[in-house]
Amino acid sequence: MSETTSPVVVIGAGQAGLSFCAKLRSLGHEGPITLIGEEATAPYQRPPLSKAYALGEMDRDRLLLRPLEFYEKTGITLKTGVKATAIDRTAKTVALSDGTELAYGTLAIATGSVPRRLPEAIGGHLDGVLTIRDLEDADRFSALLKTAKSCAIIGGGYIGLEAAAVASKLGLHVTLIEAAERILQRVAASETSSYFRSLHDSHGVRILEGARLARLRSDNGKVTGVELEDGSTIDADFVITGIGVHPADTLARDAGLEIDNGIAVNSSGQTSDSSIYSFGDCASFPYQDGRIRLESVGNAIAQAEAAAASVMGTEAPYVAKPWFWSDQYDVKLQIAGLNTGYDKVVTRPTDEKCVSFWYFKGIRLIAVDSMNDPRAYMVGKRMIEGGKSPDPAQIADPAQDLKTLATVDTPA
Structure with a gap:
C-alpha cells in the first residue's frame, strides 16, 4: 500500500x-x-x-x-x-x-x-493535592477555587505562577513556594524573575524563594497545609504542584x-x-x-x-522556531527564541506597563522576553529567525525605532 x-x-x-x-x-x-x-x-x-x-x-x-x-x-x-x-x-x-x-x-x-508529582512519602497522594495538566485537573481546580480560602503552590515556573494569578484574582490567600533561589530560575533571567515577583507581590501573592518542602500536613487524608524544612508551616485548603514534567x-x-x-x-x-x-x-x-x-x-x-x-513524501527538515507565552493578571508575556547559554541581558523599557529583556550570547541575539510589548516580541522573533543581532546599546534606548534595527546585519 x-x-x-x-x-x-x-x-x-x-x-x-x-x-x-x-x-x-x-x-x-x-x-x-x-x-x-x-x-x-x-x-x-x-x-x-x-x-x-x-x-x-x-x-x-x-x-x-x-x-x-x-x-x-x-x-x-x-x-x-x-x-x-x-x-x-x-x-x-x-x-x-x-x-x-x-x-x-x-x-x-x-x-x-x-507532570512530576510529589512523593507519597511526603503527602503527594493526599486529597486536595493536584496538578493542572488535563481537563479533569482543571475541573478540580475550578471547583476548589469556589470553596477554598487559601492555597499553596509548589513550584515557581510558569504553570505555578499562572495558577497563583487565577487564585489571587478570585480572592484566595496564595503562597507560592520555590526551592530555587528565585522563581523562573530554570527558564528566565533574573530580570524576568524580578518583574513577575513584583507583579505577584502587588496582587497579594506571598512568594517564598529558597524554601524547601519537608512534607504536606493533613487531616483524615485531606491536605491542610505545608511544612517547610525550616519548620515553618503554611495553612492551605488545597495544594497545586507545578514542579515540571x-x-x-x-x-x-x-x-x-x-x-x-x-x-x-x-x-x-x-x-x-x-x-x-x-x-x-x-x-x-x-x-x-x-x-x-x-x-x-x-x-x-x-x-x-x-x-x-x-x-506524504514532501518532507523538508523541520527547523524549530521556538516561541512561548504566558498570561498572568493583565500581563501577556511573549517569548521568542531559546535563552540557553546567554551571557548578557539588555533591558528595553517602553512605558510603565511594557518592558522587554533581550538575551545575547556574545554578540548574537538568541531570545527575547516581552511583557505587554508585542512589537518587541515580533521584531525580536524576526531578528532571531533571520540571524540578525542588533547593537545592545540601541536595543536599550527606548527612543530607537525597533523596525530600523530589524534590517541590520550581524557583525562579523
Whole structure:
C-alpha cells in the first residue's frame, strides 16, 4: 500500500496528534486514520485550563480544537477513553486497553508529557493535592477555587505562577513556594524573575524563594497545609504542584525505540523505526549542534505538520522556531527564541506597563522576553529567525525605532 492509502494510527489526541491527522488529510492521504485518546473528550486546548477556563471565562465547548463534525467530515476515526498499551513493531499493530488491536502502515506517537508529582512519602497522594495538566485537573481546580480560602503552590515556573494569578484574582490567600533561589530560575533571567515577583507581590501573592518542602500536613487524608524544612508551616485548603514534567515515552521505550530525553526522532520526525513517527512534547529532535525537546503549542503543531509532510513524501527538515507565552493578571508575556547559554541581558523599557529583556550570547541575539510589548516580541522573533543581532546599546534606548534595527546585519 502507498503512503496515501495505508492505515495510519496516531496515539495521543492532543494538539500534536490532531494537527498531524488534519495535515495528512489536507495533503491528500486517502487511507484510514485513527486517532486514539485516553481522555473521554475530543481533543482540546490545554493552555486555557489554568487561566480562562479555571476563571469560568471559557466554557468546555470552546476548548475543543475542532467541532465533532470535523472528524466525520474528514473521515478521521476518533477513539476516546481508550489507552494504547503496547506496540508490536513486527506485526505493525497497536494493542488497546479495550482488548482490540489496530493495524498500521504508519504509526505516530504524540503522547505529550506527564507532570512530576510529589512523593507519597511526603503527602503527594493526599486529597486536595493536584496538578493542572488535563481537563479533569482543571475541573478540580475550578471547583476548589469556589470553596477554598487559601492555597499553596509548589513550584515557581510558569504553570505555578499562572495558577497563583487565577487564585489571587478570585480572592484566595496564595503562597507560592520555590526551592530555587528565585522563581523562573530554570527558564528566565533574573530580570524576568524580578518583574513577575513584583507583579505577584502587588496582587497579594506571598512568594517564598529558597524554601524547601519537608512534607504536606493533613487531616483524615485531606491536605491542610505545608511544612517547610525550616519548620515553618503554611495553612492551605488545597495544594497545586507545578514542579515540571517529563516526556511520556514509556510506550515507545517498551517498544524498543531509541530514547534520548524523550522519543528520539530525526529532522523529519521519524523514530529509530522508519514506520513510526513522533512529535510534540514527547519527542526530542536535532537542533543546532545537539538535540532539544520543546514543550509548546507552536512546536507541537509545526513539528506534527512537518512529520505529516514527510509521510506524504514532501518532507523538508523541520527547523524549530521556538516561541512561548504566558498570561498572568493583565500581563501577556511573549517569548521568542531559546535563552540557553546567554551571557548578557539588555533591558528595553517602553512605558510603565511594557518592558522587554533581550538575551545575547556574545554578540548574537538568541531570545527575547516581552511583557505587554508585542512589537518587541515580533521584531525580536524576526531578528532571531533571520540571524540578525542588533547593537545592545540601541536595543536599550527606548527612543530607537525597533523596525530600523530589524534590517541590520550581524557583525562579523
